[in-house]
Amino acid sequence: MAMKGVLRPGFVQLRVLDMEKALWHYQNILGLEIVSRDADGRVYLRAFDEFDRHSVVLRPDDDAGMDCMGFKCESEDYLDQSAEKLAALNVKTEWIEAGEQPGLGRRLRVHMPTGHLLDFYAGAELSDVGPMTHNPELYRKPPAGAGAIRFDHCLVFGPNVAEAHHILNTVFDFVVAEKLDNPAGEPLALFMSISTKAHDIAIVEHPEPGKFHHASFLVEDWAAIGHAADLMALYNVAVDIGPTRHGITRGKTIYFWDPSGNRNEVFAGGSSFYPDNPLRTWEAEEVGKAIFYYEKKLNETFLPVLT
8 A cells, every 4th residue: 555645653742740650651561672762751662663762761850741642644745745734734843852751853843722732753764773674584583561562543522523634634644544423423432543553543522622542553463462461460560451353443451550550451353444435423321332342341540540
């Protein structure tokens, strides 16, 4: 498939309260590797099967949550063209200079009407220990922890979801693959893709802006989900729900919290998406089954607990 424009999710930058506890979690539970540390306290990590130098940035702070999410794009020209389209829509943007994160080029930062910051960039340094490309083994060394393959997507909460969709669709060609409607039949949650994945970002309508629900990491299969659950039981990781399965996206999942209260997900499988596919829609009456297919009901923490 020839993907143009925005290619994929590239990174997420999260705020953590205790860096050493956070690093233990992201290394030993998810299986990420530390790439580098910055003088400003940020630590950069990557999953074993990612080509770029990092995909997760942890920043020390007094409040947990997400600073920004980045998307890798095809070219610098595409960034300039996107900036012009955003200006025509009166969307607030700014340029983040190259090197603000090591190994990344300049970033077009979009201030979304939901209160979130989305960065779009083209230049990214390759990892020195990325996946092999000549007679490639499965991996350079056996993956640690849950064996996270890559950073996969984020789910965020905020107001003006329809407006956010208009920006992402009009400027960046994101397409809604699946949605959940509220009782009035209006979109409550949009699952948007710029690839063949079930979603690359999801946004839920919420009165408070800029809220973060989870960052998701792809693992291989049900066995990997089970292994992750074993690790979480062994190390007393706080689990939200799972192992279970979604109706929306069909993904197998566990939701759990890092030591700062940021929700993580390990995710396997899921439906494929192509732009000519009909839109999948869930009605409000089926929200339990849509989110947790086996339990058919929501637990007490999944929607209200955000950072």
